[in-house]
Amino acid sequence: MTRLNRLLRPRSIAVLGAGWAENVIEQCRKMGFDGPIWPVHPKRATVGGFKAYASLTDLPAPPDATFIGVNRFATRDVVRELAAMGAGGAICFASGWEEAGEAGLQAELVAAAGEMPILGPNCYGVINYLDGALLWPDQHGGRRVDRGVALLSQSSNIVINLTMQARGLPVAYVACLGNAAQVGLAELAAALLADERVTALGLYVEGIDDAPAFAALAEAARAAGKGIVAVKSGKTEASRAAAASHTASLAGGGAASSAFLRQAGVAEVDTLSALIETLKIFHVHGPGLGARLCSLSCSGGEAGLVADLAAPAGITFPPVPAAKAARLGEILGPIVSIANPLDYHTFIWGDGPRTTDVFTTMLSGYDAGIFIIDPPRPDRCDPASFEPALAAIVAAQAATGKPAFPVASLPENFDEPRAVAMMAQGVVPLMGLETALAALRAAQVQPGLPGWRPLAAPSARPTRLLSEVEAKALLSRAGIAVPRGATAAHLADLVPALADLRPPFALKGLGFAHKTEAGAVRLGLADLAGQAEMPGAAGYLVEEMVSDACAEILLGLRRDPVYGVTLTLGMGGVTVEVLADTVTLVLPLTPDEIAASLRRLRLWPLLDGYRGRARPDLAALVAVAAQLCALMQGDDTLEEIEINPLLLRPSGAVAVDALIRSAE
Template identity: 50%
Template sequence: MTRDLARVLNPTSIAVIGGGAWCASIIEAAQRIGYQGRIFPVHPSGKEIAGIKAIEKLEDWDGPIDAAFIGVNRFATLEVVSSLRELGAGGAVCFASGFTEALAEDASGADLQAQLVAAAGGMPILGPNCYGFVNALDRAAIWPDQHGMQPVERGVAILTQSSNIAINLTMQRRGLPIAYMVTCGNMAQTSQAAIARQLLDDDRVTAIGLHIEGFGNLREWEALAAKAHDRGVPLVALKVGASEQAQAAAVSHTASLAGSDAGAQALLDRLGIARLHGLPAFLETLKLLHANGLLTSNKIASISCSGGEASLIADLSTARDLVFPPLSESQKQELKAALGPMVALANPLDYHTYIWRDTQAMTRAWKGMTGEGIGMTFSIVDYPHTDYTDWTCATQAALAVRAETGAPFAVVATLPELMPEHVADELMAGGVVPIMGLEEALAAAEAASHTKAPVLEPVCLPGTAEPDQVLTEAEAKEALASHGLPIPRNMVVSALDAAQACSELTPPFAVKGIGLAHKSEHGAVRLGVQASNLDEASRAVGTDTVLVEEMADGAVVELLIGVTRDPAHGFVMTVGAGGVLTEVLRDTVSLLVPSTQNQVKQALNRLKCAPLLHGYRGKPAADLDAIVAAVNAVQAYVLANADTLAEVEINPLICTAEGAVAVDALIRKASS
């Protein structure tokens, strides 16, 4: 953690500048977490606020100022930030709004934000439009509202761009120890990724959750992912919102297929950051990671005393990449000894209620569902809110299993309200994960078992030049062929004398009109044309010049390779099922440029049409190496033209048992 930001997040002295109500709220929030440092309000009246006499101006303070909360209007904020910097303050939380987040209503917001950054100089600031933070490890807070956090010895850090979501998350009662809650606001100077990266220096932080609206500086996110992996601290994200992909002028199929969120998902995948899609799953995943860390496999086991629950968790898992492995012989023997002959042994297991209240027998049976290769064992237990004393045996059995085996173990309530808070705390203290909700349990297990090391090679950052030209198909193919993409032999000729001009080409031919983006939609494509009717077909296309090329045959499958410029995430590369039904099938996977050969192969194998690539029902397999080489050729073109390129697409790439050839190509870019 950098020296100055460490000062801000663990201050021994806090200045609170603003109206009496704000000052009082800040003081009360700090006292609620047990802050023992010095805190002083600054108010021109010098009045007493929350039992503390205010000083009239900052210069009257005779000691250091580690951190400050600035609760004045946006114009006055600039003056206060400048004064704090001159006084050598550690940093500040800028609460005021009306900066870049208000551009739709006030065009001056961006200029004011730039002035704020200039006024801060090298002094770190959080915000503007920011609520600040609560540090439950060191019992410090700069927070102008209620919060529900309690002091902890270790726990997770949560960073969010939404102050209201932050408030709500502090109020969670799920047994999750939150070490830091940090709001980031507009991130005028100090970004979410930079804050998270510096929190990694605190070895009391077990996992970091990131509520992300936009990424900003991609190099900072790459540095965060690399450092988190080195420190062994998992990152999880709740990514919301849609990036601007500049699709308004897009002419390829790729732009509509990739969608506004494809770049964000591809970036998170590349960084090794697990993504969740709701706050409950986000919190339960952080809880699992805090208690167990990453899971060693996606193989799970489930125990319940009801067949209904066993069926429910099995059904819910079908939408996720999780596996219920069959019981081994040793597991069956252990379970049979504990449960007797009346229980059908399977995973998920319905153990009925024959051994209920017999903690020793329950422990033995539940132990039987753990074992080598099992990433997580779930015991489904719902504690009634009327009288749960008869369920104490389940709590004790779970704790005993964890203590005796050390295996990852969770107690799951099907409904959040059926996991009492004190039971959750007791389970967590014994290393058992108390999870609230079956779907949340599965989401957490999937996230914790699929997190991978980040890709260390930086993403290619796109240029900003406005695209003003679309290359003809022939021009696009020639440009891509110069980087190694196989294309058919072809010629661009007059539609009036095509046969004579193309005498050196071998029929059958594909004849295509020149200057049309989607030629098939204009009836400007003729396939299987013989030399004898080439002139007739060329004239029928309807353009003055035509592209005549030798037909590619022997297709095993047709694929699409497309790349679109995404200002928020880099160049998004989409591979998927190609041909005229591309947008109907919507069978695609997105990566970022550059991606390795192995990453490209993994993406191809994730496609629904992947069985065709490997040979389906006796059909030959496609030349996978040739397909990967074609993808790499497209990437090479993108890297060489990153400053000007907007989009490139190959559709289709004809994939055969002997190779791969691009029979259609499109490039949109800025003039060189």
């Protein structure tokens, strides 16, 4: 039970306004809502065929849910009156609040609501398909269900479009947040998932307002066997301070949000089609689909196509186990080559028992199976010949207990009645091969670590850029190796220091965020003879160069306004943004998580002794990353730390360039 229970599952509904109120009443009627509906209108005797009440005080009882379809100033006053009378909650439909510069008015609305929950303002509303209760002023494509998934969106149009799907997905709730002035994403999502009839949650997310609360929600959902899948928009948004560091540009927006969702155990997809297909998998099978997949089709072309499309989707097909291969060879004969993906040809087409035997034998060796099958369109063709194969897929799942997914190459090749019928049998048809592969990969999302919550997000504050000398001194105090060197205000003053250093040398001008671009780096020097002053330099640093490096790594941490602190690591050097081969993680982290993330780099083989290359000391890399994490967690004045490059040796690592920003 949550404070949103009356609003989401109302037994009585009040509606205010004229045209919008009539639309809400019409939708409730169509969906069979059997509770009282009370229109409130000061001048009309009836609204939408129901008796109208002149004011809220005339209602028979405080309503559980109210749709407020009046202007924003009247909305504030109505909310205050509803809260005073003990109403259960309200949808604030009107626009023109904070999104239009009326921040003060929105704050007044929240104050007027007090403890009564409100969704919005600027919110379309909520649809409850389980109980037929709609606080919704428009058309939609759903129907009554006994159980299904919840759809929660920060865009009304997006979620309306989702209700029009014809893919067999049963939808239990549709909800919009609007401006989320009072009830936020995590609270509304938790309230929807609290209904035992809800099987999974689909999100269209523009922003996450409370990352720790959202992580807690995701953990609770997983414990209840309910998967969450999200489309996160705005991933190309330029991050703050992007000009100051490589980390800021590489770890902005999309990288940080994707890292957070992954670590929280939330599946992320890029398209609405993949969102729907992943939700279908979660609805029937729950989260945590196994990664060992097989693929079966009766065509070599289909087998080749699925193999080609699987790799970009992050899916691999393990070889057929020997015992299974032998049995398949007995059934299919010597002409068929036993492989995964399997082209079983058409020798068994129409033979239900043999097809079932093949499908069951193959599926039993894996976590789940893809069965590519495109039934002919029923309006122009006869799909009867496909029925034995479809029945064999159902039988294989029943016999093995493993998920069997009939996959149509084109989404339109499974019509809605067939999709609904198969879902009712507990078999999930997936529409469109590329979308199916994306959904299957997303459904393999792993749970987050128990109790994992991101660090508190910082408030905006002015910062200053430390000089490289200051930055390296800080790193050295933290136990991170830096090159031996010396500093001076002028080049001539550096010459005596060279006697204590070993060439070759690196000469750097201080006071530049990006020294290479400013022409403030000179490498491989035997001495300083003939070196000219660097225009704009605030001093100079000369250092011993590292001669035995095996790899250049970027290591960067920064405070994120939503996710607390992020760590970005990957292939570094002057081409870091061209390569863009980095991974981003959200703190707190364990050394094992840091080490495992390296394998997600495209150029990981170069760090793993590719073609006899010297292996860099990855343990040293992980240790430096862990030290930096501890540094950021222990000193909240630090805003950003970037080492680029961290030079990895066969033994050890040296930070040869450092950028640190701290609070002023």
